[in-house]
Each structure stands twice: as C-alpha cells, then as structure tokens.
Amino acid sequence: MRFFVITRFLVVASFLLGMTSEGKVHAINMESTRFIIESANTSSAAGDKSSSGYKLSDTIGQLAAGQFSSSGYVVKAGFQYLHSVIPFRFSISDINIDLGSLLPNTPSTAYTVLTVAFGSAGQYQVTTIEESPLKTLSGNAIVDTSCNGGTETCTESTAKLWDSASAYGFGYNMAGNDIPADFTSSSHFRPFPDRLLAEAPAVIMSSSNVSTSRQATLTFKANISPIQPAGSYQTVVSFVATPSY
Amino acid sequence: MKLKNIIFAILLLTIPYSLATSHSFAQQVSLSISPPLLEVFIKPGKSIMVAYSLENSGDPTIIEAEVVSFEPKDNLGQISLKSTLEGPVRFYLDNADLQLNQSFFLKTGEKQQLLLRIRVPDGAPEGDYYYSLLAKTVPPPTLEGVASSRAKATIASNILITVTESGIVEVKPKIAIFEILSRFKLNLFGKVVKIFDSFDKVPLMLIVENKGNNLIKPEGKISLRGNFGETSTHEIIPKNILAQSQRLIEARLPSPAGEANGGQATPSASINDGNSSLIFNGFFVGLYNLSTNITFGENSPTIFASSSFFAFPFKLLFGFIIVVTLTIYVIKKFSRNDD
Numbered sequence: 130m131r132f133f134v135i136t137r138f139l140v141v142a143s144f145l146l147g148m149t150s151e152g153k154v155h156a157i158n159m160e161s162t163r164f165i166i167e168s169a170n171t172s173s174a175a176g177d178k179s180s181s182g183y184k185l186s187d188t189i190g191q192l193a194a195g196q197f198s199s200s201g202y203v204v205k206a207g208f209q210y211l212h213s214v215i216p217f218r219f220s221i222s223d224i225n226i227d228l229g230s231l232l233p234n235t236p237s238t239a240y241t242v243l244t245v246a247f248g249s250a251g252q253y254q255v256t257t258i259e260e261s262p263l264k265t266l267s268g269n270a271i272v273d274t275s276c277n278g279g280t281e282t283c284t285e286s287t288a289k290l291w292d293s294a295s296a297y298g299f300g301y302n303m304a305g306n307d308i309p310a311d312f313t314s315s316s317h318f319r320p321f322p323d324r325l326l327a328e329a330p331a332v333i334m335s336s337s338n339v340s341t342s343r344q345a346t347l348t349f350k351a352n353i354s355p356i357q358p359a360g361s362y363q364t365v366v367s368f369v370a371t372p373s374y
Numbered sequence: 375m376k377l378k379n380i381i382f383a384i385l386l387l388t389i390p391y392s393l394a395t396s397h398s399f400a401q402q403v404s405l406s407i408s409p410p411l412l413e414v415f416i417k418p419g420k421s422i423m424v425a426y427s428l429e430n431s432g433d434p435t436i437i438e439a440e441v442v443s444f445e446p447k448d449n450l451g452q453i454s455l456k457s458t459l460e461g462p463v464r465f466y467l468d469n470a471d472l473q474l475n476q477s478f479f480l481k482t483g484e485k486q487q488l489l490l491r492i493r494v495p496d497g498a499p500e501g502d503y504y505y506s507l508l509a510k511t512v513p514p515p516t517l518e519g520v521a522s523s524r525a526k527a528t529i530a531s532n533i534l535i536t537v538t539e540s541g542i543v544e545v546k547p548k549i550a551i552f553e554i555l556s557r558f559k560l561n562l563f564g565k566v567v568k569i570f571d572s573f574d575k576v577p578l579m580l581i582v583e584n585k586g587n588n589l590i591k592p593e594g595k596i597s598l599r600g601n602f603g604e605t606s607t608h609e610i611i612p613k614n615i616l617a618q619s620q621r622l623i624e625a626r627l628p629s630p631a632g633e634a635n636g637g638q639a640t641p642s643a644s645i646n647d648g649n650s651s652l653i654f655n656g657f658f659v660g661l662y663n664l665s666t667n668i669t670f671g672e673n674s675p676t677i678f679a680s681s682s683f684f685a686f687p688f689k690l691l692f693g694f695i696i697v698v699t700l701t702i703y704v705i706k707k708f709s710r711n712d713d
Contacts, residue, residue, distance in 0.1 A: 197541040202416040206409035216408035223400035224525040362521040371530040372410040373451035
C-alpha cells in the first residue's frame with residue numbers, strides 16, 4: 130500500500146516536472162490508399178484539416194443494405210439501437226382551459242398537464258404556439274404579457290416574474306420534468322409565441338435523456354385592466370410533441 | 375300550510391334540475407404513434423407502403439394526418455418542423471376511407487392504422503429528405519361567456535428518406551469537438567492542460583459533424599486510459615447524424631466485466647444539461663488519456679481524436695495543509711502557555 134502511494138506520488142511529481150513535454154491532446158492524421166482518418170478539433174489541435182501535403186477526400190461509398198439492389202428500397206422502423214419499436218405517446222390532461230369570468234386586476238389561472246411517454250427511446254421535445262392572442266369575435270384582444278415590466282420584462286423565450294396585479298396580459302408558467310430553466314418559480318411567466326406574428330414555436334419540454342414518462346404542468350394566466358372591453362375571449366394554443374431521429 | 379306547499383313544490387321542481395345539471399369534465403387528449411421513426415433507403419421511381427398505428431387513449435377526438443418537412447434544429451437531435459412539404463417525395467394514404475389533410479373521428483381506446491404510401495418519382499435528385507408524419511387533433515368547441523384557451527395536440531413521427539440510385543451513400547464525417555469540459559485549464563508553453571481534482575466528475579463532449587449529403591450512424595468507442603494502464607471503454611450509441619449537420623454523440627454505460635476504474639456513462643438529463651457525451655466518475659490521480667474511434671459502417675472512414683487531463687487531490691491536500699497548520703499553531707500556543 131505504502132509502495133503504491135509512493136509510486137503514485139512519484140508519477141504525479143514527475144508529470145508536474147515534465148509537464149512541458151505533455152502532448153497527448155494532439156489530434157492524429159492518418160491516411161492509407163483505402164481511407165483517411167481525419168483529425169479531430171481537440172482543444173489543442175483545432176483547425177482546418179487541409180494541407181498542401183495531401184488531398185483530403187473522405188467521401189467513401191457505403192452499401193445501404195444487401196437487399197437494396199433487388200427490391201430497390203430498404204426500410205427500417207424505430208430506433209435501430211433499441212432493437213424494438215416503442216410507440217411515442219403525448220397526452221394533454223385538459224384541452225378546454227377555462228379561465229372563467231375575468232375581473233379587472235384579478236389574475237385568473239387554469240392549468241393543464243402535459244405528459245410524454247417514450248419507453249426508453251429518449252429524446253423528444255414539446256413546442257407551443259398560440260394561433261392568435263386571446264380575443265373576442267369582434268377583435269378586442271388581451272395582449273400577451275410582458276410580466277411585471279422593467280427588469281422583469283419577459284419574452285417568448287425568457288420567463289420573468291409576473292406577480293403585479295396591475296401588470297396585464299396573457300401568459301403561461303411551467304413546472305415539472307424537462308422544462309426550460311427560466312421557469313424558476315410559479316410566479317415566472319412567458320407570453321406565448323403568436324402564429325399571426327410569424328413567431329417561432331417555443332420549446333416547453335425537451336430531453337436528450339432516456340425517458341419513460343415525463344410530465345409537466347402548464348399554467349395559463351390572464352389579467353385584465355379595468356378598461357378591457359367585456360366579451361368572450363378565446364384562443365387556440367397548439368402543442369406539438371416530436372421525437373428525435 | 376299554503377306556504378309550506380309552495381316551498382315543497384319549488385323544491386320538487388328545482389331539485390331534479392340541479393341534479394340533472396351537467397358537470398364540466400376535463401377533456402383529455404392522449405395519442406400514441408408507432409413507429410416513431412422510419413428510415414428509408416429508396417431508388418427513384420420506387421414506391422413503398424408503411425403501416426403506422428395511431429391510438430387514442432383519451433376522450434373521443436377528431437384527428438387530421440399531415441406530412442411536413444423538417445430540418446435539424448440543434449446538435450441534440452431536436453427538429454424544427456416546416457409548415458409545408460418540400461422535396462420530390464410524395465405521400466398518400468392507402469386507406470380506402472382516409473386521406474391526408476382530411477379529418478377523421480377516433481373513439482376512446484380506438485386504434486387507426488394509417489397506410490402511408492411513400493413514392494419517389496423517376497428522376498428525383500439523389501440526397502436526403504426529412505419529413506414528419508403529424509397527427510393533429512381538432513380543438514374543442516368554444517366555451518361561451520368565459521375566457522378560455524382551447525388546446526390543439528399534435529404528435530409526430532419522423533421519416534428519414536435517402537434517395538439513391540446505386541445504394542451508395544456519401545459518408546463525410548468529421549469530429550467537430552472532442553473536449554474534456556474542465557473548469558480549470560493551465561496554459562503551459564502553448565499547451566492547454568485540463569486540470570481536475572481527483573474527486574471531480576470529468577465530463578466529455580463529443581460532437582460529430584456530417585459534411586455529406588446523406589445521414590450517417592456513428593459506431594465505435596470512447597476509451598479512458600490512466601497512467602497505470604487502467605482503462606474504461608464505452609460504446610457509442612449509433613444515433614443518426616443528418617446530412618450537413620452536427621450531433622452530440624452519447625455513449626452507453628460501461629460493460630460491467632473486465633473494465634477497471636470505470637467511468638460511468640451518464641447521458642445528459644435535461645434541456646439545460648445537454649452538453650456532455652459522457653461523465654466519468656471515480657478517483658483520478660495523474661495523467662489520463664481519452665480517445666475515440668468512430669466508424670460509419672462497412673467500408674467507411676474511421677475518425678479518431680484524443681485528449682487528456684490531469685487530476686490531483688488538491689482539495690485533500692489543502693485540507694491536509696490546513697489541519698497541519700492549525701495543529702502546529704495549537705501545539706505552539708499551548709506550549710507557550712505552559713512556559
């Protein structure tokens with residue numbers, strides 16, 4: 130044991146003394162008549178691989194499969210590394226989210242639960258976008274929230290604090306698995322991206338990890354000003370669950 | 375007596391109504407689709423039919439099937455759907471009673487087979503074309519008199535199509551990043567040395583770039599070798615890297631037998647922790663070398679990269695120095711007091 134400790138110490142010490150000769154982070158370029166092994170951009174050897182000394186031609190043919198030539202196609206279903214076809218499931222606990230009768234300066238909330246089940250297949254994402262702002266048939270709209278405003282101004286991609294009764298609008302909060310990190314509390318909200326404004330859908334659940342059943346709660350919130358016209362305010366919020374490739 | 379009769383009559387008339395009032399139940403959507411991924415290698419002029427299974431485990435709903443194009447969004451395998459169908463490939467439903475972009479009703483617990491016909495016209499340019507088969511629910515009717523948001527659910531299954539006349543695909547890989555993610559780096563005479571405490575976790579990032587026009591699948595290993603010859607080898611998960619894109623490569627857990635001083639593969643856990651391919655755990659002392667060898671199937675090029683790090687029990691050493699210093703200080707103080 131003592132010998133082992135001393136040996137380790139000597140190795141470490143000799144390394145420290147000879148650190149300048151350490152060169153194992155170099156990438157290696159190799160080539161033969163059949164193939165070229167290309168250098169990697171490691172931390173100490175990044176850069177263009179071209180050189181006057183050789184021609185880089187790494188386009189190598191690869192047969193798709195044996196049966197391709199006979200049938201003209203090859204089809205593979207499911208994730209090949211899993212050796213089984215796992216269905217991709219997406220659930221929304223409530224698709225009719227009732228915010229009730231809105232009263233001025235009195236925030237109203239309602240929630241729905243999103244669930245993604247994917248066996249052990251792994252990567253997925255759920256995005257959301259509103260088809261239009263919350264609005265009446267006559268066109269009166271509740272604007273998308275900016276949260277508390279000032280330093281607490283939220284955007285479609287950044288949640289901020291929204292707890293002021295005099296901050297008006299429509300937005301959402303997320304809690305649960307695989308949600309964006311900016312939803313740090315139940316008072317942090319974002320506005321929905323608006324399809325009418327050609328905004329990109331926002332990713333609200335995403336995982337690159339293996340997952341069986343992932344669940345997140347999305348809380349809708351609306352708060353109106355005293356001058357908001359009365360009416361039946363409606364919108365459609367679209368949720369899209371996509372697996373990886 | 376008369377008043378009693380009136381009250382009784384009112385109750386008799388109102389109670390049944392109150393009992394008969396319909397309750398507002400949450401309307402649930404739960405859809406599953408299989409297979410979630412389809413890879414097709416096909417010659418121009420050929421046509422295939424693939425059976426998809428769409429199941430509704432929620433409330434009865436109206437669904438519409440559609441195919442749109444997608445493109446890779448990031449290097450984590452996520453996609454960005456396009457609003458339209460691009461490319462030469464044509465899609466139809468072979469079901470007698472169903473068509474794409476036309477709604478159909480699906481009861482609770484019902485399964486619907488979607489017979490998707492994929493046709494590549496003659497003369498279609500060789501290359502990769504990426505699509506998603508979408509099953510979209512139709513939003514429920516509006517709630518009158520209240521503010522409400524109606525949700526529309528869409529579930530996708532990805533279709534990767536490689537159109538090739540000969541069956542030969544283009545394999546042009548490159549290791550874009552093979553880097554040990556360390557907090558401390560020492561720049562010595564132009565060489566960067568990654569430094570870890572012996573108890574630290576050692577994260578590794580491996581990103582492979584596909585510069586070709588066809589998707590590729592990496593196969594290979596990531597190996598950790600210590601200064602005493604101890605090794606830990608991890609098999610790369612062969613996930614698709616789409617044409618002209620990059621992907622973070624992950625590795626499987628180490629095989630239990632025969633590996634010493636094992637690193638533990640921990641694929642990234644969430645949207646905010648998706649930047650490491652492997653995280654090595656253990657007690658590291660000295661210089662360690664990490665390397666990877668990746669191939670892309672038969673007759674494909676092999677790419678290689680390596681990097682190294684140095685680990686030392688700094689925290690333990692500092693703790694030891696503090697304890698010794700304090701001990702000497704206390705002993706000296708007590709010895710002075712004794713004098």
